[in-house]
Amino acid sequence: MKCRIYGDRGVLLSSLSEAERSRLLHRVESGLPPACDEYVLGYDSILLIGAQTIAVQEWLEQTNGTEVRAIKPSGCRIIEVDYTGADLDSVAQACNLTVTEVIELHSAPVYTVRMMGFSPGFPYLDGLDPRLHLDRRSSPRDHILPGTVAIGGAHAGIYSVASPGGWHLLGHTELNLFNLDAARDLDPDPAQVFALSVGQRIRFQPMSTP
Amino acid sequence: MIEILSIGSGLSLQDAGRSGWRRFGVPSGGAMDRRSMTLANTLLGNSTQAPVLEIARLGVQVRVLSDAWIALAGADFCSLFKAGTARLVLAGEVLVFDQRASGLYAYLAVPGGFRAEHWLGSASTDLRNGMGCALRRGDRLESLRATPNITTEGVARRVAIEPTDQICENRAHFELYRGTQYEAFSAATREKFVRSEWTISKRSDRTGYRLEGNSLAVPASIPSEPVLPGSVQVPGNGQPIITMRDGPTVGGYAKIAFLKADDLDRMAQCAPGCLLSFSWLD
Structure with a gap:
């Protein structure tokens, strides 16, 4: 783990091992360091906005004592996907698979939401089958619809708002990842605003054709 | 009304x-x-x-x-x-x-x-x-x-x-903190970054200000890391982008520098065409 200042804006803990990352995820839930009012997760990093190095080091020492709780036995959310994405054929070709195999490999694993970013509620999903790991498209698309199920690098994801993007498009889900109506509440509840949360497990299920 | x-x-x-x-x-x-x-x-x-x-x-x-x-x-x-x-x-x-x-x-x-x-x-x-x-x-x-x-x-x-804002005319200097990937850039590239003069591109908006000028040698992209307004990222084309208020929350480009929090407003008022120069804070 590296601990470094992020300009005068906070402290970044980076190069986290999986164990360090999950310990920190629990730690931030039970309280942030003094002066820190917000945190942001990266792939193997966490930014503690407003925090000072010394306070973070003390906070980390407290963290070392905490046991990592067992993963909450939360269920696995099933997300129905209409596998009609524009890149199914090109992905199959690039991975040396058939389209059916791509769909099978994509819908087999249980994924875990690693972090959210890029757009509001956009989940970076761990657990993509290595046979589907592909570099991003060389030319990103200008306009991808919300609900588009896609893969990029070692991750699966779902576009949460209309945006440009460079991932490979496999299908579409009706799930609304960023609920603007709930965002209008006076005191918005993240569980209502965002369909998914960090640490949540999900699985994709091909929509049964009528 | x-x-x-x-x-x-x-x-x-x-x-x-x-x-x-x-x-x-x-x-x-x-x-x-x-x-x-x-x-x-x-x-x-x-x-x-x-x-x-x-x-x-x-x-x-x-x-x-x-x-x-x-x-x-x-x-x-x-x-x-x-x-x-x-x-x-x-x-x-x-x-x-x-x-x-x-x-x-x-x-x-x-x-x-x-x-x-x-x-x-x-x-x-x-x-x-x-x-x-x-x-x-x-x-x-x-x-x-x-x-x-x-x-x-x-x-x-x-x-x-009430004091009014100090608004830059067509030239501005900013002191920068070293970015989280500062060491990933070669010493020559870091030197080039602060010795060059940069122009704010017309292709700038509320998400980010793109800088035009010398092209910097870019280190490998990094695993997605948190980004804040004021982060200076260098994408593949070697032309830095200063993340602004509507910029994304995470990103995979190497960050060579950060603006001081207090300088964000002054940077926001630098219009396309404005010339920027930088130096490192100690």
Whole structure:
């Protein structure tokens, strides 16, 4: 783990091992360091906005004592996907698979939401089958619809708002990842605003054709 | 109440932004130049969170429909109404933002702020993410109060004492913190970055200011890392991008530097074409 200042804006803990990352995820839930009012997760990093190095080091020492709780036995959310994405054929070709195999490999694993970013509620999903790991498209698309199920690098994801993007498009889900109506509440509840949360497990299920 | 007669090169409702939502992928957004937004609100005795109209560059025209107290701050675009002042504007008067001046953003505040819908605790418009909508010609905006919270004398006193923004003309210097991937850039590249002069590209917006100039040798991309407004990232083409208020919350480009938090407002007012130079903070 590296601990470094992020300009005068906070402290970044980076190069986290999986164990360090999950310990920190629990730690931030039970309280942030003094002066820190917000945190942001990266792939193997966490930014503690407003925090000072010394306070973070003390906070980390407290963290070392905490046991990592067992993963909450939360269920696995099933997300129905209409596998009609524009890149199914090109992905199959690039991975040396058939389209059916791509769909099978994509819908087999249980994924875990690693972090959210890029757009509001956009989940970076761990657990993509290595046979589907592909570099991003060389030319990103200008306009991808919300609900588009896609893969990029070692991750699966779902576009949460209309945006440009460079991932490979496999299908579409009706799930609304960023609920603007709930965002209008006076005191918005993240569980209502965002369909998914960090640490949540999900699985994709091909929509049964009528 | 005011009516928009011309949207010019861009105007939107903004406030102090939404905080606490970055870990869900929601940028903080809000007024590009917070200091000027705060000043416009302060002149009328508003809360510093009150929604204001952010006016980007020239061409905006608004008509005041009923007598109203109005404050302006930021870029000095309105020839008949000096930025950093407030006054009673009579029904029918048209405010025209067509005066060439330094800066990029002007702020128009009304008593109590504009009535606006809030998303995640903020009225800031973020079109990309579906929060708020683009203002159009003919739209009418209402103020929350008919008169300022403070007396006329109070407004006058504030106009006299509140310092106005230091707006860069066509050249600006910024001192930078070293970025989280500073060491990943070669010593020669780091040197080149601070020895070069950079021009703010026309392809800049509320998400980021692109810099044109020398091309920097770029280290490998990194696993997605948190990004804040003021992060200076270097994408594959070697031309740095300064992340601004609506920029994404995470990113995989190497960050060579960070602006000082206090410099974000000054950077926001640097218009396309402005020349920038940098040096490292110790």
